Amino acid sequence: MSLSIREAGRADSPEIARIFSAVMPQRPLTAEILDHQLQALLDHPLRPHVREWLAEVDGEAVGQAVVFQNPSMFHPDRYQVELMVVPTHAQRGVGTRLAQEVETHLQERGAREVLGGAYEDHPHAVAFAQRRGLKEVMRVFDNVLNLETFDFSAWESGARLPAGVRARTLAELTQEGGEDAAMRAYHSAFSEVRLDVPRSGDATEQTMDDFRKRAQSPNFFPDGVLLAVTDSGEAVALSELWRSPTGPHRLDVGLTGTRRAWRRKGLALALKLEAMRRASAAGVQELWTGNATTNAPMLELNTRLGFRPRPAYIEFRWRSE
Known part of the structure; x- marks a missing residue:
């Protein structure tokens, strides 16, 4: 077996996406989505670091690794690592060689904190x-809902928006008031709600420019973004659905939540049900979402709705002494 490790570039995106999808079919990736993510890192005003490697056996790409700084919880000494080897070449030394490249690079960068993960x-x-000294810090379950068997009639009462609040998709809100006003309302709600999402580091502010680039991702779905909007035009809750690379039968749930001053009014539940109705009417069969084990309110809501957990993704952390 002739194994070589080399730095990867944009031309390698199709191979990297293929490896990622083979290792984590729960979270498939396309070259187009990967390119968008990489470009967003390169364009970010924080100038986060990113470096990729490809492992090849006899000329075939069988593994990949990436080191990057996450702008959503940025710290100059914190890095995230994704390292994957296709199942046909697992436990044959490919991961070890990739890890050696990554560890050398992190040492050269003076990393003091490293985050990584794997499914349980x-x-x-x-x-x-x-074995490399990483400790578990949190778990995130993949929760899946079968829309084909969901009984919407059981939720007709007790899951409505309060008076003075209406549900609008981002696409509808854009038609009503223009793109700038719609994006400002969306960004305002998103920015507050995301602060309460469990994460392994403090959230970094997401500027409007960053937010607009997020909405340019190939899997972004304006008709899947549901906003609870007041008569004054303020978005006070949101529930996102994103297109899945697996095909039109599945949508992935993004951020769902309510602004703090509007909680305990059933807004998140009402929006989520409305999003589910629209997805079901469009022929979507499954909704996938990820919930941290520490996010008790959202886990409880999704359990009530019938989401069922799959194996959890474990996030690990290494810190220098």
Whole structure:
């Protein structure tokens, strides 16, 4: 077996996306989405660091690794690592070689904190991280809802928006008041709600420019963004659906939540149900979402709706002494 490791570039995006999707079919990736993510990093005003490697065996790409700084919870000494080897070449030394490249690079960068992860039903990947001194910090369940069997009639009462608040998709709000006003309302709600999402580091402010670039992703779905909007035009809650690379039968749930002053009024539930109705009418069969085990309110809401957990993604962290 002739194994080589080299730095990857944009031309390698199709291979990297293929490897990512083979290792984590729960979270498939396309070259187009990957290119958008990389460009967003390169264009970000914080200038986050990013470096990629590709592992090839006899000329075939079988593994990849990336080191980057996450702008959503940026710290100059914190890095995230994704390292993956296709199942056909797992436990054959490919991951070890990639890890050596990554560890050398992180040492040269003076990294003081490293985040990585693996699914709990990939025991070899979990053990691989633990052997390198990474400790578990949180778990995020994939929760899946079967829309084909969901009984909407059971939710007709007790799940309505209060008077003076209406549900609008981002596309509808754009038609009503223009793109700038719609994006400002969306960004304002998103920026507050995201602060309460469990994460392993403090959230970094997301500027309007960053937010607009997020909405340019190939899998962004304006008709899947539901906003609870007051008569004055303020968005006070939101529920996002994103297109999935797996196909039109599935949508992925993004951020769902309510601004603090409007909580305990049933807005998140009402919006989520409206999004589910629209998805079902469009022929969508499954909704996938990720919920941290520490996010008790959202876990409870999704359990009530019938979402069922799949194996959890474990996030690990290494910190220098």
